[in-house]
Amino acid sequence: MTRLADHPRRVATGIALAAMVATGGAVTLGQTATPAEAAPTMGTDYVDLVKELSPAVVTIEVTKTRQNASMQGEMPQGGPGGDFPWEEFMKRFGMPNQGGQMPHGGAPSQPMQGAGTGFVISEDGRIVTNAHVVSDADEVTVTLEDGREFEAEVLGVDEATDLAVIEIDADDLTHVSFGDSTTLQVGQNVIAMGNPFGLGNTVTTGIVSALGRDLNAGPFDDFIQTDAAINRGNSGGPLFNEQGQVVGVNTAIISPTGGSVGIGFSVPSELASEVVADLVDDGAVERGWLGVQIKPLSEDVARALGFDSDGVMIEAVQDGTPAEEAGLEDGDIVTRVDGEEMTGPRDLTRAIAVKRPGASVEIEVLRRGDAQTFTIELGNRADMPA
16 A cells, blocks of 8 residues: 655646635634634743644545556556546655556556645534545545544535535534634744644644735635745645634645745635635535636726726626626726725636625726726636636
8 A cells, every 4th residue: 555645736847836716605613612812922832722722633544546447558657547637646645656657457456545634623523624635535534633533524625725624423522713814914923733744743833924925826816825834744734823713724835845945825714714614515616707808907008098097807708608698898997896996807806706606796897988887697607618
């Protein structure tokens, strides 16, 4: 049995990344957890706070079985052959090439294991982790700090945010709650907990290095950057503030070596809590869809139009979409959505994505110098053409 440590997703350059997005809804999970009085004062350590929080941080082990039908012949340069998505699995779990050979037909199935981290959000066993930790796993095992092991059920996975919720059959568990990531400031102390390299529960500390990081992992990037050490196996672990509240879900690192170089990224709790609430509700995240291709409003175009405010240019309106039915046109400049100012494409994408399909939104545009307002009933992002 090959045993491997989980790590955040990688792009071709070796930088570990993951996508994220906002959704609608609010979370009320685990609101009784993590007493604020445990917060240390300046100049003290985190001993008491860690004692309060660590029972809620769990180790997650997953097993994926290689199918015989996908193990025929030699492995090509890009990874093993067959229909199984080996390349993606190796990216997520750091699987070695093993000499470039795959077992031939007739060989027994070979289970492989990966490890990650999660945190308990309800006393009856709901746990948040990364999607890439548990996606498509045959078996998911959760180990608590006290050594108890449970088989877990995957309640829902959202690949776009790299978030997932799993559940174990347990009661009276120590659990933690989401805090408000919108109040974070650069330089603020944070605490990361996780299972790096399969070692077990490990605590690291650091500060918020930056906010609103866009890693080009997707249209909804809005990461918290921290220098608290995050390594393979920390995926899905919590980033705490000094009040013991989860302000981020550790998801990605930038590293030329695969180890921590002090540049880690977390999904903000403002977004993670909404996704988690949707996954707990029905196992899926539904997002609104407008049906336009957009681009930033360049200074030259704005100047030519005599427009001195921020906005987003609609480059193309797709046929048969809510945008077309409502009357939006190519070249319209979106200035506000439901009264919220749009400063760039990411603002517009997120403003629509946080709405539910079927929701009505008011979109203010500038068309050939004239301000117009459109009320649009959003479609479902899942219905977007491929």
